[in-house]
Amino acid sequence: MSIVLDHQLREQIPPDILDFPVAFYSDELADLPDRAGPVHWHPYFEIATAQSGVLDYQVGQTHIRLEPGDSIFVNQNMLHGIRQLSGAAPDPLPILVFSGTVVAPEHSAVYRKYIQPVLGCSTLPFVVFRHDSDLWQAVRQQIHRACDAMRERPACYELTVQRSLCSVLEAIFRHLDSLPPLPSSRVQLTAQIRLQKMLSYLYEHYAQPVTLADIAAAAHISRSEAGRCFQAYLGCSPVEALIQYRLQRAWRMLQETDMTQQEISLACGFHSVQYFRRQFRKRYGCAPGEKRKLGK
Structure with missing residues (x-):
């Protein structure tokens, strides 16, 4: 299943998540240019695991290096993105995106007592479960069990996933007071809100x-400002971010459509096909036509 972002960089979670509030993604990096995904956000928890490569997982302004076997829990509505730093092949990167309602309904006492404190904790943007940490060994096993169940979907897989994610959230809740706080200043929170608004505009109007x-x-x-x-x-200017996104859209169109380079150039907001080709080669090291041949 592919991650699809709406124009506001929020993941378009599959509709059936309303029936079972868990979505599973894998092998995303293989389809992303430079094995890097755009910074985005969503109102759900996320757990991702590095399997074979070294990954840079950005949460807010923090960059976390994930070694093979490491997992990361990202709190809801946090800006986050992923980039593979090393590895001969794209990392499979299994990702679980889920609501706290997988444990209990929002109106329940269980949700208010155990889930609300986690998602409402302003000093907990993420938790890293290191592969060599005895503290998180059981948590990593539960994450693997949930991913395997979502991938293979055997009989009663929903119950397996629910139990596993419940165990992960329980472990986070039990260690909530001992986890190192990562407080965000009012300035940082204001900057993130502003960036979300600007990204929403940029990705909605990129073709114009x-x-x-x-x-x-x-x-x-x-x-x-x-x-x-x-x-x-993002480490770049707003205009550079716009060009990068336009090129990412063009990369997808070259893979998924039969549109001409002229059509793709116009659809992605470039004023001329020649400028589009120069920017594409500068960014990806090959011409759009070469990428299309490799992609097919």
């Missing part, structure tokens, strides 16, 4: 002419 002033206006801030937000979280 977009200026730095347009992006900044989406968050009601100055162009210089917009630049600081993008540099702090």
Whole structure:
């Protein structure tokens, strides 16, 4: 199953998650340019595991290095993204995206007592479960069990997944007071909200002419402040982020459609096919036509 993002970089979680609030993804990095996914967010918990490569998992402004066997839990609504740093092949990267309602309904006492404190903890943007940590050995086993059940879907797999994720959340809750706090200042929280607004605008209007002033206006801030937000979280300017996303969209179109380069260029907001080709080669080291041949 592929991760699909809406224009606001929120994952379009499959509709059946309403029946069973867990989604499973794998092998995403193989289809992503440079084995890197865009920064996005969603109102669910996320657990991802590095299997064969070394990964850079960004949560907010923090970059976490995941070695093979390491897993990470990301709290809801946190900006996050992934990039593979090393490894001969794309890491399978099994990912579980799930709601706390997999444990109990939101209106229940169990949810209020055990889930709400986790998702409402402002000093807990993420938890890393290291492969060489005895403390998290049981948690990692439960994560693997849940991923295997979601992948293979044997009889009663939902109950297996529910038990496993319940165990993971219980472990986090039990260690909530002893986990190292990662507080975000008011300035950081404000910057993240502003960035989310600007990213939402940028990804909704990428096919149209977009200026730095347009992006900044989406968050009601100055162009210089917009630049600081993008540099702090993405390490690039707003205009560079726009070009990167346009190129990512073009990469997908080259793989998934029979549109001409001229059509793709226009659909992705480039003012000329020649400029599109130059930017594509600069970013990916090959021409769009070469990528299409390799992709097919």
